[in-house]
Amino acid sequence: MANQSSRQPTITVTPEQYKSLAQQYTPKPTVVKNVVRAFFVGGIICVIGQIIINLFVIAGLNRIDASTAATATMIFLGAMLTGLGVYDEIGKFGGAGSIVPITGFANSIVAPAMEFKREGYVLGVGAKLFTVAGPVLVYGIATSIVVGIVYFFLH
Amino acid sequence: MDLKRMGNQTVVFANPPVILSSYSVVGPKEGQGPLGKTFSKVWKDQLNGEKSWEFAESKMLREALEGAIAQVNVPSGHIDFMLAGDLLNQMISSNFAARQLALPFIGIYGACSTMALGMALGSMLIDGGFARYVLVGVSSHHDTAERQFRAPTEHGTQRAMSAQWTVTGAGSVLLGQTGVGPRITSATLGRVVDYAESNVNNMGSAMAPAVADTILNHLHDLHRHPADYDLIASGDLGAVGLALAGEVLKQSGRDMGTGFTDCGVMIFDANQDVHAGASGCGCSAVVFAGNIMQRIKAGELKRVLLVGSGALHSSTSALQGESIPGIGHAVVIEA
Structure with missing residues (x-):
C-alpha cells in the first residue's frame, strides 16, 4: 500500500487573492441599523436620566446635587439590570447607545464582578473587576490630568 | 515494511476500526436548533446544577463519554485509551473528566478540529495494534469560551456579523477493533495553514x-x-x-458540488441569532455523534468525509498582533 507520492496539491490562491475573497464573502457590519438603534436606545437612557434629575429637583435638591443623585441612580439601575441578566440584551440591541451612557459603565464593572466571583473575592472579583472598564479609567483619568494641567497654566 | 500511508498526508487503515457507539450532550440553545432531536441528551440550562461554567462543561463531557460506554457491552476496564480535548486553558474539562473515568488518558488539542483529530489518532492506535478499544470525546461550552476568549457573559456588546457562536455540547465515540457499526477507513492529517487573517471575529475565514x-x-x-x-x-x-473554502477549492480545480456542508451551519437555524453559524470543539462532535451517525446507520449516507477545522490562536497571540493559523483534519467514515 506504500505510496510516497511527491507533493503538489496546494491551494492555488495567493494570500493577496485570498484577502480580497475574504472581504467579498464576509458580511458587512449593519452600520445604519446599529446607528439608528444606538440613537434611540442612548436617547431613551438619557431621557430617563433627565426625568430622574427633574424628580430630584422637584423633591428639593439644587441642580448640581440633583445631577449627582441622578448619576448614582442610573449607575444603580445599570448594575441592577446587569445582575438581572437584562443589560446584555439591551447592549446586544442598542450597541454604543447602551455602552456610552453611565449605565454602560456600570454594566462593564458588574459583569466581570459576576463572572469572576467564582474565583473568589480577592483574586477573582478584586483582581479582575476592571478587565473591561480598565482602559476607560486609565485613559479617562490620564486625559483629565492633562486637561487639568493645561487649564492650570491658561488661568 | 508495508506503510499504511498514501500520498502526501493520508493514512489508510488495513483493518478499519469500528465506531461501536456515539453519544452527544448539548445545551438548551442547541436542543432548540434544527438538529435538536438527534442529540442523546439536552440540558435544560447552561449550568445543570454545577457551580461554574467550567464544572458544567467537564460534567457534560463526562456524561458524553459515559454515555458512549453505556451503549455497548464493553467493560470500561477493557478500554485501552481515552483521547479527549477541549478549548479551555490546560484542557481542564478533559483532564477533570479523565480524573473520573480513570482510563489511560491522552489529552489532545486541535481547537475545533479536535473530534476529527481524536478519531484519526484513535483509529491509528487500534489499527497499529496498540489498542482494542479507544474512547474519544471533546467538549465546548458557550460561556466558558466567552469568558476565556471574549468578554464576561453579562457584558452588553454586539457581535460581528462574521462571528460564530460557540456550541455548548460534548460528543464522544467508542472505537473498537472489531464489532458492528460504521468504520473509519482512512484519515488525512492537516498542515497548519495561515493566510494572514487576524480578525478573531472571523475564524471561518482564518480556517x-x-x-x-x-x-x-x-x-x-x-x-x-x-x-x-x-x-x-x-x-x-x-x-x-x-x-470561502468552496471558492478556494474551486479556484484550485476542485468543484465541491452540493454535498459540501458544515457542522457549524447545520446545528443552528438562521433565526437563532448566531450570525455566521457555530463553532467550538463540541459542534462537529455532537453533529457527527448525533445527526451524521444516525444518517449513516439509516443507510442514507454510505461514505462521509468529516473535516474538523481548528483556529490555532489564543487570546494572547491575537492581542500581540499574530494572525490566526488554521488546521483541518479529515476522517473517512463508511457504513
Missing part, C-alpha cells in the same frame, strides 16, 4: 484555507473526487468559512 488544503490533499492522495462522498462536512467553518 477555510487549511480545510481546503486538507481536502485537496485527501482527494489527491486517495485519487478520489468529491462525488465519491455522500456528505463532506467541515466542522466548523460557519457560513463565511464554508463559502
Whole structure:
C-alpha cells in the first residue's frame, strides 16, 4: 500500500487573492441599523436620566446635587439590570447607545464582578473587576490630568 | 515494511476500526436548533446544577463519554485509551473528566478540529495494534469560551456579523477493533495553514484555507473526487468559512458540488441569532455523534468525509498582533 507520492496539491490562491475573497464573502457590519438603534436606545437612557434629575429637583435638591443623585441612580439601575441578566440584551440591541451612557459603565464593572466571583473575592472579583472598564479609567483619568494641567497654566 | 500511508498526508487503515457507539450532550440553545432531536441528551440550562461554567462543561463531557460506554457491552476496564480535548486553558474539562473515568488518558488539542483529530489518532492506535478499544470525546461550552476568549457573559456588546457562536455540547465515540457499526477507513492529517487573517471575529475565514488544503490533499492522495462522498462536512467553518473554502477549492480545480456542508451551519437555524453559524470543539462532535451517525446507520449516507477545522490562536497571540493559523483534519467514515 506504500505510496510516497511527491507533493503538489496546494491551494492555488495567493494570500493577496485570498484577502480580497475574504472581504467579498464576509458580511458587512449593519452600520445604519446599529446607528439608528444606538440613537434611540442612548436617547431613551438619557431621557430617563433627565426625568430622574427633574424628580430630584422637584423633591428639593439644587441642580448640581440633583445631577449627582441622578448619576448614582442610573449607575444603580445599570448594575441592577446587569445582575438581572437584562443589560446584555439591551447592549446586544442598542450597541454604543447602551455602552456610552453611565449605565454602560456600570454594566462593564458588574459583569466581570459576576463572572469572576467564582474565583473568589480577592483574586477573582478584586483582581479582575476592571478587565473591561480598565482602559476607560486609565485613559479617562490620564486625559483629565492633562486637561487639568493645561487649564492650570491658561488661568 | 508495508506503510499504511498514501500520498502526501493520508493514512489508510488495513483493518478499519469500528465506531461501536456515539453519544452527544448539548445545551438548551442547541436542543432548540434544527438538529435538536438527534442529540442523546439536552440540558435544560447552561449550568445543570454545577457551580461554574467550567464544572458544567467537564460534567457534560463526562456524561458524553459515559454515555458512549453505556451503549455497548464493553467493560470500561477493557478500554485501552481515552483521547479527549477541549478549548479551555490546560484542557481542564478533559483532564477533570479523565480524573473520573480513570482510563489511560491522552489529552489532545486541535481547537475545533479536535473530534476529527481524536478519531484519526484513535483509529491509528487500534489499527497499529496498540489498542482494542479507544474512547474519544471533546467538549465546548458557550460561556466558558466567552469568558476565556471574549468578554464576561453579562457584558452588553454586539457581535460581528462574521462571528460564530460557540456550541455548548460534548460528543464522544467508542472505537473498537472489531464489532458492528460504521468504520473509519482512512484519515488525512492537516498542515497548519495561515493566510494572514487576524480578525478573531472571523475564524471561518482564518480556517477555510487549511480545510481546503486538507481536502485537496485527501482527494489527491486517495485519487478520489468529491462525488465519491455522500456528505463532506467541515466542522466548523460557519457560513463565511464554508463559502470561502468552496471558492478556494474551486479556484484550485476542485468543484465541491452540493454535498459540501458544515457542522457549524447545520446545528443552528438562521433565526437563532448566531450570525455566521457555530463553532467550538463540541459542534462537529455532537453533529457527527448525533445527526451524521444516525444518517449513516439509516443507510442514507454510505461514505462521509468529516473535516474538523481548528483556529490555532489564543487570546494572547491575537492581542500581540499574530494572525490566526488554521488546521483541518479529515476522517473517512463508511457504513
